[in-house]
Amino acid sequence: MTLTRLQFTPGINREVTSFANEGGWVDGDKIRFRAAFPETIGGWTGFNTQTFVGTTRSMHPWVTLTGKQLLGFGTNLKYYILQGGAPADVTPIRRTTVAGAATFSATTGSTTLTVTDPLHGAQINAFVAFTDAVSLGGNITAEVLNAEYQITRIVDTSTYEIEVAVAAAAGDTGDGGVATIAAYQINPGLGTVTFGTGWGTGAWSRGTWGSSSTTSVATGQLGMWSQDNYGEDLFFNVRDGGVYYWDATSGVAERGVSIASLVGSQSAPTVARRVMVSERDGHFIAFGCDPEFNPGVQDPLTIRFSSQENVLEWRARETTTAGELRLGSGSGIVTAVQTKQQILILTDISAHTMQYIGAPFTFGVSEVSTNISVAGPNAIVAAGDTVFWMGRGEFYAYDGRVQQMDCTVKDFVFSDIHIGQIEKVAAGHNAAFSEIWWFYPSASSTENNRYVVYNYAQNIWYYGSMSRTAWLDRGTFQYPLAACPTGCIFYHEFGLNDGSANPPAAINAYIESSAVDIAEGDQFMFAHRLIPDITFRTSTGTPTATFTLKAKNFPGGPLFGNDATNTTRTATVPIEQFTNQTFVRIRGRALSLRVESNQTNTGWRLGVPRLDIRTDGKR
Numbered sequence: 001m002t003l004t005r006l007q008f009t010p011g012i013n014r015e016v017t018s019f020a021n022e023g024g025w026v027d028g029d030k031i032r033f034r035a036a037f038p039e040t041i042g043g044w045t046g047f048n049t050q051t052f053v054g055t056t057r058s059m060h061p062w063v064t065l066t067g068k069q070l071l072g073f074g075t076n077l078k079y080y081i082l083q084g085g086a087p088a089d090v091t092p093i094r095r096t097t098v099a100g101a102a103t104f105s106a107t108t109g110s111t112t113l114t115v116t117d118p119l120h121g122a123q124i125n126a127f128v129a130f131t132d133a134v135s136l137g138g139n140i141t142a143e144v145l146n147a148e149y150q151i152t153r154i155v156d157t158s159t160y161e162i163e164v165a166v167a168a169a170a171g172d173t174g175d176g177g178v179a180t181i182a183a184y185q186i187n188p189g190l191g192t193v194t195f196g197t198g199w200g201t202g203a204w205s206r207g208t209w210g211s212s213s214t215t216s217v218a219t220g221q222l223g224m225w226s227q228d229n230y231g232e233d234l235f236f237n238v239r240d241g242g243v244y245y246w247d248a249t250s251g252v253a254e255r256g257v258s259i260a261s262l263v264g265s266q267s268a269p270t271v272a273r274r275v276m277v278s279e280r281d282g283h284f285i286a287f288g289c290d291p292e293f294n295p296g297v298q299d300p301l302t303i304r305f306s307s308q309e310n311v312l313e314w315r316a317r318e319t320t321t322a323g324e325l326r327l328g329s330g331s332g333i334v335t336a337v338q339t340k341q342q343i344l345i346l347t348d349i350s351a352h353t354m355q356y357i358g359a360p361f362t363f364g365v366s367e368v369s370t371n372i373s374v375a376g377p378n379a380i381v382a383a384g385d386t387v388f389w390m391g392r393g394e395f396y397a398y399d400g401r402v403q404q405m406d407c408t409v410k411d412f413v414f415s416d417i418h419i420g421q422i423e424k425v426a427a428g429h430n431a432a433f434s435e436i437w438w439f440y441p442s443a444s445s446t447e448n449n450r451y452v453v454y455n456y457a458q459n460i461w462y463y464g465s466m467s468r469t470a471w472l473d474r475g476t477f478q479y480p481l482a483a484c485p486t487g488c489i490f491y492h493e494f495g496l497n498d499g500s501a502n503p504p505a506a507i508n509a510y511i512e513s514s515a516v517d518i519a520e521g522d523q524f525m526f527a528h529r530l531i532p533d534i535t536f537r538t539s540t541g542t543p544t545a546t547f548t549l550k551a552k553n554f555p556g557g558p559l560f561g562n563d564a565t566n567t568t569r570t571a572t573v574p575i576e577q578f579t580n581q582t583f584v585r586i587r588g589r590a591l592s593l594r595v596e597s598n599q600t601n602t603g604w605r606l607g608v609p610r611l612d613i614r615t616d617g618k619r
Helices: 410-414 419-424
Strands: 003-005 009-012 024-029 031-034 037-040 044-046 056-063 069-075 079-083 086-089 093-096 103-106 112-116 127-131 148-150 159-163 181-185 195-197 216-218 225-230 233-238 243-246 274-277 284-287 302-305 323-326 333-338 343-347 350-358 362-370 380-383 386-390 395-398 402-404 426-430 435-440 450-455 460-465 470-472 481-484 488-492 509-513 525-531 544-552 561-571 582-588 590-597 610-615
Touching: 024 460, 031 450, 031 460, 031 509, 056 225, 056 470, 056 481, 069 225, 069 233, 079 233, 148 159, 233 274, 274 333, 284 333, 302 362, 323 362, 333 380, 343 380, 380 426, 386 426, 386 435, 525 544, 544 582, 561 582, 582 590
Parallel strands: 009 024, 009 460, 225 274, 426 470
Antiparallel strands: 003 610, 024 509, 031 037, 044 488, 056 069, 069 079, 079 086, 093 181, 103 112, 112 159, 127 148, 127 181, 195 216, 225 233, 233 243, 274 284, 284 302, 302 323, 333 343, 343 350, 350 362, 380 386, 386 395, 395 402, 426 435, 435 450, 450 460, 470 481, 481 488, 509 590, 525 582, 525 610, 544 561, 544 590
16 A cells, blocks of 8 residues: 555644544643644753742843843742842841840750740741840850741740751750840742631631531732832832832842832832833832722722832822722732733733823723633733733633633643642743743642643644743743742753753653544554654754554544554764664554653654555454
8 A cells, every 4th residue: 555644733632532633633741843743842951050948930030231140030938139150038128126126945955946026927937037146055056046047836926936956955044135136038928829628718608507617718828929120120029918129239138128118219009919110111010009098908909100210209199100090890900911012910800901191191991801810920921912821711812802712722721720729820931932831730739740832823732741830931041941849940942851850861752643544444454664754853862762553443442552663863964864664563443653752862853754554354
């Protein structure tokens, strides 16, 4: 018989059965499509030389006036600015005590110290730094005490506990002296959403009498930051917390400070859900913040903006361009993203645009859609003038109008997503490949461990497994950056290996097709020869890809036979050469093709393999 071409429709489709998807791809991992043909994704390698505290949820790059590259990133516990190889902790200070307000007590043989401060206001996992303390009299010396500690337990409103490196001796009976000063960093958010159940959780009259014990509601807020630069300075905020400013002229040795505390500050917001700087006109914007005339009381639907190019002036007056707006639908602003022309704002149920319109109102807001949803604050990303986001069961795009996106892997994604941790979804733009990535937690995971990709140039979808909590496209830095849950940041699209291991490990990549009828599917066929068509791109060494053919007789029947064969590159000049042909033995009414690799320094792009098949008997 003539050779049969094994060419499949680009993208992965999990919305229909395998036989209904005949001629398409049904599964894959660590692959993408270029010009309609599948290939392995790029590798990754370490970006930072030091790890940091907490899980990174957002990153922002910018450059100082002297050309220094900076990367700001917020974890659930702290905010850092990376300049060079080491991250600097610029987390704002919430409160600094007067001398002697904080005292210590130790228990012989224990590394736990109890700190007494009647006004501490701290939460568990918060950080506090002590200075000017003196020895407790034994092992707990001044050097031990005068350091930064993470609070391990809140005893009550006046006391908490920390852990030190040495156990107390019998002589540690002092209290640290009258000069001890405690500097408390802002209280952290959660790394993982936790839930409470039982009486008092959830809304009153949500169900029948006695049903409250089955109700689960979130008992805390995920630690998430938003940030934007104004020139070389940083404007940043912790979700539903304070609004801060970091001045680059002071260097990374200085921490961020509350805008309201800056000299000359006028009516600045003290709490917000998200912040940004309007690129077109230089206004600082706070979303879901406290109104000007009700300071300290957060309104999740209020938007405030400063006077133009003035972070200090927030009073709405005839002499300023500052102002205040309030959205009319939804229970609160979830997120906002800036495009070239406007700002798109999402509440929990509606979408709004915000545009600069000039005097006297400065900005105008219009509702553009209702009955939408959004997975979380970081589930949205702009690519040019189009905005993409993941909802709670749908994917959406906005290009002047909001529309639900046709997705060929929607059921696969949303049937295996941890709805309780969905706010962790992180979106990113990989412009070099026209891709929008969403990292999300699968149903069995409390942290992002999978991804789904929309390729807007080819209008196709694919997915895979990878643990990433934040993504930043290339621009200020040469390669895209992505953060992992363990406290590392990686350069992506760098090399061909998994650089999270030492030495670098292979990337396990594969793609598998749906079942394809041999002939018309009405007779048994025998496949006996495969002619590969593949290129190993920039691979080094002797790269190999495995081709596996799997046979079926009926749509609901088992894969009763398979045959695997390897294709290995044998030369690269004058043209790339690899295995000419391989012989297989497989028979059935339909078959599927799987191509995979698990070898370091290996990347491939599939072409159109061909299969030599002939009619066969039923036995």
